[in-house]
Amino acid sequence: MFNKLILHNRGGICFELNGLYAWLLESLGFNFVSFAGRFINKINVYQMRQHRNMCVTIDGKRYITDVGVNSESPRIPLLLEEQRVQSDGISQYKFTRDEFWGWLLWQKEKGKPWKRMLGFTEEPQLEKDYVFPSFWCDAHPDSPFNKEKELSIFREDCNITIRGNFLKFYLSGRVKYRYKIKNGADLKEVLWEYFGINVEYRLKNDGMDYE
Known part of the structure; x- marks a missing residue:
């Protein structure tokens, strides 16, 4: 993966990008846990958990960090705090809680209303937990990533x-x-x-x- 992403300047799906990012965080000694989430593209459409993001704890505060989204998304780690509006200089973001989604990440682009981007829970994920969704994204006929x-x-x-x-x-x-x-x-x-x-x-x- 290092050879593909770094040496050959190729991209990848979130499980590859955030997988290598997790390795970097671990090698630098950060305290973090990986989560699994669902993207929210349409109202009343529930996708499978097909995204990986990380929660890093620094000085007792938790931050969500993610380098695996292929559209405009947070360019900085976001403090995991309910209703706190944060900006990365391009868009505004905030988190809310939901009975089904767990945490909801909202985005507000310039001149547009708030929209839900991603829902995720705090259940820690192991590397092996990403094998199935990664294979689904890569090979399943219903996957939007192989069309x-x-x-x-x-x-x-x-x-x-x-x-x-x-x-x-x-x-x-x-x-x-x-x-x-x-x-x-x-x-x-x-x-x-x-x-x-x-x-x-x-x-x-x-x-x-x-x-």
Whole structure:
């Protein structure tokens, strides 16, 4: 995983990114525990627990930290305290409690209302607890993660993504630039210029997703 993410500058799903992040926290001596959560994309739609995040305790205070979300999300550790509004300079965040979800993470992007992002409980997770959801995300036919290209990288003031055959720049929670990737050669240029990924081999279907 270190070879893939660090040496080859590749990304991964949350279980890979936060898995390596957990190793870093442990190697630096931080006191932390891993949780499992559910993303909230639609009202009354309950996803399986398919996300890993961590809770780090520093000087008696608990912080939620997460580097495995591919859309605009907290860029700083957030103090796990109910109703406290916190800002990372891009969006505002707060936590509330819920009988079903446990902790709810809310986000407020500039000019938009508050929305629920993620629900998680405080049940500690072992590394082996992530094997099944990780495999599901990677291989199951119902997984949303194996249908098209999904890339995301955070810059100081924006979030650059590829979804399918489209490159998008998000600024202040809105799409400011949209570009349709034409073919495999074009895709390789985009990957190198914006994501630092050098692809020297032939891509399946020339790297293009069916529309």
